[in-house]
Amino acid sequence: MRGRITLAALALTLPFAQAALAQDMAVIHGRIVIGDGTAPIDNGTVVIRGGKVVAAGASVPVPAGMPVVDAAGKWVTPGLVLAISDLGLVDVGSVEQSNDSAPAKAPFNAALDISAAINPAAQPIAISRTAGVTRAAVAPLGTNAIFGGQGAVIDLGSDPRPVTAARAFQYVELGEDGARLAGGSRVAAYAVLRNALTEAKEIAATPAGSRRADVLLTRRDAAALVPVVTGRQPLYVHVERAADIRMALGLKDDFPLLRLVIVGASEGWLAAADLAAAGVPVLATPLNDLPARFEQIGATQSNVGRMAAAGVKVALGAYGGMSPVVTQYAGNLVALTRLPRASGLTWDKAFAAISSGPAEVMGMGDRFGSLRPGRAGDVVIWDGDPLEARSGVVKIYIDGVEQPLSNHQSRLRDRYAVPSEGALPKAYDW
């Protein structure tokens, strides 16, 4: 991250920060996964300099004098990228005061800027980091309107500067959730959305001018949507049902500059041709295979594979459940390739779907998400195939800075390696 080095000294004064200078290094002998959909490379080398990837591959020479990290027998990958998350917003989900993910009583919605609430010291960041996640988009959800606000992209480094990009996207709920928020029907949701985008266009046309008497949005909310209608900021649209996906794609007829990203898309396979034709990428909820809602009746684990086969740009995005292990989702997509009639992703594409894929959908594929030259030095060393449930992280670097793997969980694990009390109570064991 730009500014990290100058901030390192400041970081030392903060209790949780262990920020260090990025170390130039070469990771050698590992099984290298570039993360761009290409096949793993045995006995490869990754060279990191100035916090960025300089080179990665089979016959990359180690610059003279550069410190080496021996990854023999290990896998070396780019850090994983979570495309939709609440990392940094929540300590404990059900402890309201610790949870900034749902500004349900805020007077604003589209204008909300989630980056203001990110807490880089939150345990969920540290714990997700130990599962190999180095970057995440933090999505604003849970306002009292269809617009969630403007999401941020963060890194998961153990330092006080988490934000990679603030106001990286706008988030809107359509489908069942949007219907509920807009007044009880999808009809209302689409009317509210179209009106909001129209108000934004009006503000864009006359930024300092007076507004119509009958506007519905606050000026701040309408102004926040100007980057959306002018195509400078992606609009993430959460929809599940095939019909809702098609309706969302239709927004481009009236607002041609919109940079749509479809989020969720449980029935995306039923609208795959439309998605592919529109060139609109999808951040899919992987492995949904239950009709949890009527808008997900057609849900199948083969959804991602079918969309990809139809030419849709698809990455994994909104994860349900309580587990931080996104690699498991990608691994299951590989499993599907071995099942008759099912559709999944090859190993190489599956890994890309949790690394370069989401980075590209965010519009940041040139900054992180793979080990191609010029990307951030976000490197994870694994004790085995990272898509296998049994594998785990051995070392992790963000912007070339080695990160601690210690967290609340690991400290508890060590304290209770033997459960019975010792000569002193457990509380003295730290």
Added chain:
Amino acid sequence: MKSRTLIAAAVLAAMGLGTTGGAGAKDKKDGDSASVKAARDFDKNPFPSTYRAYPSHPTLITGVTVFDGKGAQIDNAAVLLRDGKIAAIGGALADMDVPSDAVRIDGTGKFITPGIIDVHSHLGVYPSPAVQGHSDGNEMTSPTTPEVWAEHSVWPHDPGFSRALANGGVTSLEILPGSGNLIGGRSVVLKNVYSRTVQGMKFPGAPYGLKMACGENPKRVYGERNQMPSTRMGNFAVDRATWIKAKEYRAKRDAGKLEERSLAMETLAGVLDGDIRVQNHCYRADEMAQVLDMAKEAGYKVSAFHHAVEAYKIGDLLKAGDVCSAVWADWWGFKMEAYDAVPENAGLLYKAGACVIIHSDDENGIQRLNQEAAKAQGSARRAGIEIPDGEVIRWITFNAAKAIGIEKMTGSIEAGKMGDVVLWNGNPLSTYSRPEKVWIDGALLYDALDPKRRPVSDFELGQPGEGDVK
């Protein structure tokens, strides 16, 4: 099938679950009043299982790797299914009486496990679609509702059953009421076989369980109504008062002095009699330790602590108490009592010699109990605790069966047990493996290679994706 009926009857008898009578029957006196007789000699099984094994064909799988569910791994083995049972397992075919018409399956490169068992599911009581009209898992109108039975809430057409079968290899599951109440009601144990009726799914001869809950949920639900319990001490007070009443009821029953039936007390007395197993939702170690004392005071045994995210802190106590811990691999942080979850929970419990179960509590997680177990195994390995694959498979088969009380019938690959078997297309502890075939009582009820050999729930007929791979 005839043999099934006989076995079921025998098991029922062995468990004291005969159609009438009970602990009080031996005290029966001809002079008792009609009401006393009614309260004592009630039908203990008024909603009997009508499940029967579906037709099966003798099947021989050879060259396969077997995890037997009790900790062993047997390479290059042969398994014979016959008459709905596991007829034989071993390496030497010569020792097996293989019918000439047996279906022969080359299991080279494949794996067999017992049918996967989930000790904690809400399929049917919180089915998909998750709409209010289907929300039948928590009778949150009183903090103790031992009188309710989960089977009366189960919607047998929940699409989730089919996913658990096809993707998770789940053949038996315990459906529990939710944890909004301190005493949530009776569980029901099901074979994972669709039926028009719940009775048609009920596992013949399985004992009942009683769902109890500690901690945040009951005190939140009732505290928000300004009603007891609103605190953890309130939780215990209500629980203990309830057990005192149950003991009085049981003493009256045994003395032949009951004047009327009580559905609630019949269930609690069934726990005190040892016929009904307590399945106790509890997160924190300190609470589990106090529940163990409460159980001792009241005179019952906790079969398993469910969720048990802090079980690793008291593995020694749980081992000494012979209580299983049914845990997730890595769920964490979603509420205060889950804050100290660690991914090494299962591994640390195993190291302490305590009984480990991986459970789902989730319609998605139940499709991947094998992977959840694998994650826990990997986390343990990185903490220096090596656990053989066979032992890990035990967490989702035999140990779950033991906690439910069906381990004499299913949960392991042993001759004479129910033919509840999964053939996996690779090591089930690999993320890349899936069930290829699933047999329940010897009947092939899922086959990845046969598009029609998969169940489609009533709900999904005529809908987008009917019969899809899911």
